[in-house]
Amino acid sequence: MELSVPLSAVPVAQNRVAPEITRRSANFHPTVWGDHFLAYASSQVLDAKAQQQHEKLRDELRKTLSNSASADLIDAIQRLGVAYHFESEIEAAVQRMHRTWHHQRLGDAGDSVYCTALTFRLLRQHGFPVSSDVFKELRGRDGQFKECLTRDVEALLSLYEAAHLGVRGEDVLDELVVFTTAKLKAAVPDLGDALAGKVIHALNQPIRTGLTRLEARSYISLFEPKGHEDKLLLDFAKSDFNLLQKLHQRELSEITRWHVSATHQLPEYMRLCYEALLDVYNMIEEEMAKQGRSYAVDYAKSTMKKLVRAYFEEAKWFHQGYTPSMEEYKQVALVTSTYEMISTNSLVGMGDLATQEAFDWVSSHPLIVRASSIIFRLMDDIAGHKFEQERGHVASAVECYMEQYGASEEEAVVELKKQVGEAWKDINAEMLQPTKVAMPLLVRVLNLARVTNVMYSHGDGYTDSVTNLKDIITSLFIQAVPT
Numbered sequence: 001m002e003l004s005v006p007l008s009a010v011p012v013a014q015n016r017v018a019p020e021i022t023r024r025s026a027n028f029h030p031t032v033w034g035d036h037f038l039a040y041a042s043s044q045v046l047d048a049k050a051q052q053q054h055e056k057l058r059d060e061l062r063k064t065l066s067n068s069a070s071a072d073l074i075d076a077i078q079r080l081g082v083a084y085h086f087e088s089e090i091e092a093a094v095q096r097m098h099r100t101w102h103h104q105r106l107g108d109a110g111d112s113v114y115c116t117a118l119t120f121r122l123l124r125q126h127g128f129p130v131s132s133d134v135f136k137e138l139r140g141r142d143g144q145f146k147e148c149l150t151r152d153v154e155a156l157l158s159l160y161e162a163a164h165l166g167v168r169g170e171d172v173l174d175e176l177v178v179f180t181t182a183k184l185k186a187a188v189p190d191l192g193d194a195l196a197g198k199v200i201h202a203l204n205q206p207i208r209t210g211l212t213r214l215e216a217r218s219y220i221s222l223f224e225p226k227g228h229e230d231k232l233l234l235d236f237a238k239s240d241f242n243l244l245q246k247l248h249q250r251e252l253s254e255i256t257r258w259h260v261s262a263t264h265q266l267p268e269y270m271r272l273c274y275e276a277l278l279d280v281y282n283m284i285e286e287e288m289a290k291q292g293r294s295y296a297v298d299y300a301k302s303t304m305k306k307l308v309r310a311y312f313e314e315a316k317w318f319h320q321g322y323t324p325s326m327e328e329y330k331q332v333a334l335v336t337s338t339y340e341m342i343s344t345n346s347l348v349g350m351g352d353l354a355t356q357e358a359f360d361w362v363s364s365h366p367l368i369v370r371a372s373s374i375i376f377r378l379m380d381d382i383a384g385h386k387f388e389q390e391r392g393h394v395a396s397a398v399e400c401y402m403e404q405y406g407a408s409e410e411e412a413v414v415e416l417k418k419q420v421g422e423a424w425k426d427i428n429a430e431m432l433q434p435t436k437v438a439m440p441l442l443v444r445v446l447n448l449a450r451v452t453n454v455m456y457s458h459g460d461g462y463t464d465s466v467t468n469l470k471d472i473i474t475s476l477f478i479q480a481v482p483t
Contacts, residue, residue, distance in 0.1 A: 027391070028463065032470055037256045037477075040249035054243060057236040058085055064229055069093035071118050076230070078125075079207065080223060080237035081216025094126045101130050113138070113149065117158035121207075124165035127439060129432040132170045135159075145179050153187050153195060156180050157202055164208040167429040168422065198222050209424065209453040216241060217475050238481045248477055277304070284348060296348045299359040303341040310335035318394040329400045334373040337380070339448050343369050346444045353438055361437050368430035368442060371423040372449040378416045378423075379456040384463055424449070 065073070065086055074090055077083050083090055097119055104116055116134060123130045138159075140146050149156060160180035166173030184199050191199060201218060220238060225231040281304075285297045313332045317324060324332075334340070344362050347354040362369060381396035388396060395403070401412040427449055431442050454472065455461040461469040 029466055032465055033473075035256060037249065037252040039253070041253040041257070050239065050243065054236070054239045057232055057239065060232055061229075061236055062086060062089060064232075065089040065093070069096075071097065071115065071122060073229070073233075074122060075118060076223065076233060079215060079219045080233065081212055081219075082233075082237050082240050085240070091126070094122060094128070098123055098128050098130070101128075104134055111155075113155040114152065114158045117155070117162040121158075121162040121165055124162075124428070124432070125208075127431055127433045127435060132166065132173050135162075135172045135176060138176075145175070150183050150187070153184070153191060153199065156183055156187070157199060160184060160202060161207050164206045164424075165428055166425055167432070168425045170425075194222070194224060205454075205457075208428075209450055211447065211450045211454055213476055214454065214472060217481070220481055235483070238483050242480045242483070245477060245480060252477060288348065291351075293354075295356050296354060296359060299363055300345045300348055303344040303363070307335055307338060307341045314394045318392070323395040323400055323403045325404050326397070326400050329395070329397060330374075330377075333377050333397065334370065337373045337377040339373040339376050339445075340365060340369055342448060343372070343445050347441065350441070350444075353440055358437050358441055362441075366430070366436065367426050368445050371426035371430070372445050372452075374423040375420050375427075375449045376452040378420050379452050380460075380462075382413055382416055383456040384460040387460065387463065 061077075062085075065077075066089055069089065069092075074093055077086060077090065101119065101123060104119065120130060120132070120134070138145050138149060149159070157180075159176055163173045163176035163180065166177075181203065184203060188196050188199055201222065205215070205218075207215065216237065220234070220241065223230075223234055223237075225234050281297065281301060284300065285294065288294050288296050310332045314336055316322075317332075344359065347358060347362060378397055381398055385396035385398045389399070397416055398409060398412045401407055401415060402409060405412075407415070427446055430436075431439070431446065435442060455469065458468055461467065461472075
C-alpha cells in the first residue's frame with residue numbers, strides 16, 4: 001500500500017510564480033535540549049561490576065518472591081519499576097491472591113482496610129474483575145463512610161489508590177475517591193515528613209494514571225525499607241534505574257543523531273514533512289518484510305492517511321470560521337489527537353504479539369483507544385485552548401461545548417473533566433479479563449492515556465516544555481539515582 005504518489009510525479013505548471021504563504025506563528029520557545037543527548041553516544045559504557053551486582057540482587061529477590069510474595073512486596077516491586085524482572089513470580093502470587101479473594105472481609109481496623117484495598121488494587125491491575133462491593137462494608141447505618149477510617153492514613157491512602165481502578169456504575173468507588181481525597185488533604189498538616197510526602201504525591205498523581213518509569217523515580221525517594229528484604233529491593237531498584245537510564249541515554253543519542261542528519265537534507269516546507277514521513281515508513285517496511293509481517297505497515301500507513309485527512313478537515317473549519325457541535329468535533333478531533341495512529345503504529349515492532357488480528361482490533365477503534373483519545377483531546381483542549389485561540393486555531397472542545405450548550409468556560413471545563421473521568425473508567429473496564437487482545441497490547445494504549453495525564457494535569461506541558469516537562473526529562477534521562 002503506497003502512502004501517496006512520489007513528489008516527482010506531481011506536475012508543476014511552468015513559469016508560474018509560487019504564491020507567498022504567510023503562516024501563523026505560535027511563537028514556541030526554542031528547543032530546551034538541542035544536541036544535548038549526542039554526548040551520550042560514547043560515554044555511557046555499562047559497568048560490568050555494577051551489572052554483576054545487579055544480577056546478584058535480582059537472583060536474591062527472585063528467591064524471596066518464590067518463597068513468600070506478600071501483597072506489600074509485590075506492590076513495592078511494581079512501584080519501584082522492577083516488576084518486569086519478575087513477571088512469572090508476580091503472576092503466580094497474584095493468582096494465589098485471587099483464589100482467596102472471596103474470603104476477604106472488611107473490619108474497622110486499619111490493617112484490614114489497608115490490606116483489602118491493596119489486594120483489590122493489585123488484582124484489578126492484573127485484570128481480575130473482583131467485585132468492589134466489599135467496600136460497601138465501610139459505610140455506617142447512615143450510608144456515610146465511617147469516621148474511624150480517618151484514624152489510619154496508610155489505610156486511607158490504600159483506599160484512595162484502589163478507588164482509581166473503578167469502572168462505570170461503581171458508585172462506592174466514586175464516593176471513596178471523593179471521601180479519601182478530602183480526608184487525606186485535611187490530614188497532611190499533621191503528618192510527619194515521610195508520610196506527608198507520600199500523601200502529597202498520591203494526591204497529585206494516583207498510581208493508576210502515572211507513568212511507570214516516572215513513578216519509579218519518585219517512589220525510590222519515598223520508599224522506606226522495613227527490613228533486610230526491603231533494603232535489598234531498594235538497592236536493586238536504584239541499580240536497575242541507573243543501568244536502564246544509561247541504555248535510554250544511548251538510544252536518545254542515536255535518535256538525536258538521526259534527527260540532526262535528516263535536518264541537513266531537508267528541502268522547503270511540506271517537502272520536508274512529506275519526504276521525512278516516507279523515509280520513516282520505508283525503513284519500517286524493509287524491516288517488517290524481513291519478518292514476513294509487511295501487513296503491519298499497511299495498517300500503519302492507513303491510520304496516517306486518516307490522520308492527515310482529519311487535519312485537513314480541521315483546517316477547513318478554521319478558515320471557514322466554523323464551530324462544530326461536540327459530536328461533530330469529536331469525530332474529527334479524536335483522530336487528530338493522534339492516539340489512534342500511535343496505537344496502531346506502536347504495535348508494528350511488537351513481534352509475534354502483534355498479529356494481523358491484533359491490527360484488525362486496533363483499527364476498529366475499540367473502546368480503550370477511543371477512551372485514551374478522549375483523555376488526550378479533552379485534557380489538551382482544557383490546558384491549551386486559550387493559547388491556541390490567541391494565535392488563531394480551530395475551535396477546541398471548550399469553545400464547541402460553550403457554543404452548543406450556551407455554557408460558560410468554567411461550566412464547559414467541569415463537564416469535560418467529568419468526561420475524562422468516565423474515559424478512565426472505560427480504560428479500566430477494557431483491561432479486565434476476559435480481554436479482547438493480549439494485556440501488553442492494552443498496556444500500550446493505557447500508557448498513552450498516562451502520558452496525557454502527566455503532560456496536561458498541571459498546564460500545557462507539551463507546549464511549554466521549559467517547566468514541568470523539563471524536570472521530568474531531567475529526572476528520567478539525565479540525573480542518576482543516588483546510591
